Amino acid sequence: MAPSADCLDARQVAELHQADARILAVAERDGRLFRLQLSQDCPQLAAQPDASLLAANGWVCNGAQAYVSTGQQGCAIDQVAPLTARDYASPGRQHDHDGVPTLERISVREARRRNFAGSSSYCFNPSMLRSWS
Structure with a gap:
């Protein structure tokens, strides 16, 4: 049973995304x-394969000591807040677009072909044929 509705169960973490150096989104x-x-x-905390949440009795709550830990570092958690689905997706979208330039839209048009044109696709080389008698 959760100590509070705003507490995160560290044992039930399915996804961990990092929006910036101090903000994590957790599902x-x-x-x-x-x-x-x-x-x-x-930085790059969520990118580590061994990233995990450490908290007393497995619950990450406001005011209680909790950490995000990897083999190299441990970072204290200051605040926990519930998110809506839209707010959860927003940092991920922003992170995916950071550093990726968007090119101007282009239009590619093929030169207009004549209505009737010959093609070599129906031709064959008779010297390449074999026959049996």
């Missing part, structure tokens, strides 16, 4: 979504 297996505010900059 539980049951579909609940959360935003974690870290106390210091921890």
